[in-house]
Amino acid sequence: MHLKEVLVNTMEDKLNQLKHILDQRTYRTITLTKSREEKILDSLTLSVIKPKTSKSFKFKETLSIITLALLMILTFSNLTTQSGNNDENNYLSIPFLNKGEQIAKQKKLTSEILRIQQNHNTLTFEMMIKDNEDIGFYKRKVEEVLKVYSTLYKRLHPNQKELWEQKNITVYLSRYTPNPPPFFDPNNVILVAHKSVHSNQIEWVTNFHENEVKK
Amino acid sequence: MELKNIKNSVGIAGKEKIIKDYLRDYGENILRLAYSYVKDQTKAEDILQETMLTVYLQLNTLREGAALKSWIYRIAINKCKDYLKSRQYRQFKLSKILHLNIASPEKSVELKLVIKDENEILATELFRLKSKYREVIILHYYEQLTLEEIGTILGIKPGTVKSRLHYGRQLLRNALEGSVGKHYGR
Incomplete structure (x- = not known):
């Protein structure tokens, strides 16, 4: 029989041996x-199984979507790079992917993290949120984001100090809009989280415009 | 491991033990499954790591009676698909295309001269199939999962799995015909 016919006619037989074939070849x-x-x-142990004992960074809920977004961020060349649709404003937009968007909606999370900027001692970014949840909900989310960020940072830079010991961190939570403005708009900010270098405490500015700080 | 055992092991040490067991039982299969999507070993390892992290974090959400293997595979496959849609992957793919384009023509000729045996041709053509057909073939023939189990993992109806399997086999058959003709000049 013609080799071509033999091969095609026995394809079903071959598929039934697919495990053997792939194990011997492609998956060898x-x-x-x-x-x-x-x-x-080890990485799991470092990140979540034995987390820091700080009260501020309790880590309770599923973070896959945030992890995904932050992994994307961290895979960009480096965090000091700013790019996007507005050169003057150093604008970095990280849209969540389709699946991520679904989960984000289910979890009532933002669909975008914007304007990430980092230098040797500061990290700031803006998270867009729907403003119909209570403030406690967003506080937990920011703590989760920072915890995941810290974990990933440690994994990428295992020989460096903890993120908390190096940087002042500020997260601006702003009202969700499908087309975010190219410039940072303080009027849009609902809540600000700030953590000073060396501190375990996050300061919460619940009324950004009146500069009222709550711990 | 049964759900009852998971619920009983809510402590850190218990969860750590569960993750170790899962990694031992499913780790290599997930790695290979991820490789069938991303076709890059390092990335497949990253996806395995991310999958185990998600499994750990979502352990308490696993419903009683839910199939553990299907649940873990679904997490891994979703991560693969998210990666394939990502900007990171598009950049990676572009760099591979650029790399291939600058490869020497002599090498291409050499590669063409390599006579592949039929199993290798099958594996090569399988990995060239569109993801939606390749995944059902791998899950059915490699992982030995039923149409219902595949449907649960991929979030589609068993009937859809069946038709994708049918069409995937047809595409593979066509590809094999073409491939054999190309390799053996017939």
């Missing part, structure tokens, strides 16, 4: 080594 080198397994477990 795709194995989970003991060291890689340990590395994964």
Whole structure:
């Protein structure tokens, strides 16, 4: 029989042996080594299984969407880079992906994190939120974001100090809008979270315009 | 592991043990499954790591009676799909295309001269299929999952799984015909 016919006619047989075929070929080198397994477990232990004991960074809810967004951020060349649709304003927009958007909506989270800027001792970014939730809800979300950010930062820079010990961090929570303005608009800000370098406490400015600070 | 055991092990040490068990039981399969989507070992390892992180964080949300394997696979596949839609992947793909374009023509000729055996041709053509057909073929034939289980993992009806499987096989058959003709000059 013609080789071509043999091959095509026996495709179903071959598919039934797919595990053997792929294991012997395509997946031959795709194995989970003991060291890689340990590395994964170590990273989990570092990030969530044995978290910092600070009261401010309790970590309760699922963060996959935030993790996803922040992983995207961290994979950009570096966080000091600012890019986007407005050169003057150094605007960085990280739209969540389709699946992420669905989850974000379910969790009533923002769909965008904007204007990330970082230098050697500061990190600031803006998170757009729907303003129909209570402030406590957003406080928890910001703590989660910062916790995940810190975890990822540590994973990327294991030899550096904790993020908390290096940087003043400010997060501006602004009202959600599908087309965010290119410039930072303080009038849009609902809540500001600020954490000074070396401090474990997040200061909450619940009324940004009157500069009222609550801890 | 049964859900009852998970609920009983809500402590940190218990969760750590569960994750270790999952990694041992499903780690390599998830790694390979992720590789079938992203076709890059390093990224597949990252996806495995992210999957285990999500599994840990969502452990308490697992419904009683829910199939553990399907649940973990669904998390991993969603992460693969999110990555494939990402800007990071598009940049990675572009750099690969650019790399291929600057490869020497001599090397391409050499590659063409490599005679592949039929199993290798099957594996190559399978990995060239569109993701939606490749995933059902791999989940069905490699992972030995039923149409219902695949439907649960992918969030589609078993009937859709069946038709994708049928069409995927047809595409694979066509590809094999073309590939054999190309490799053996027939």
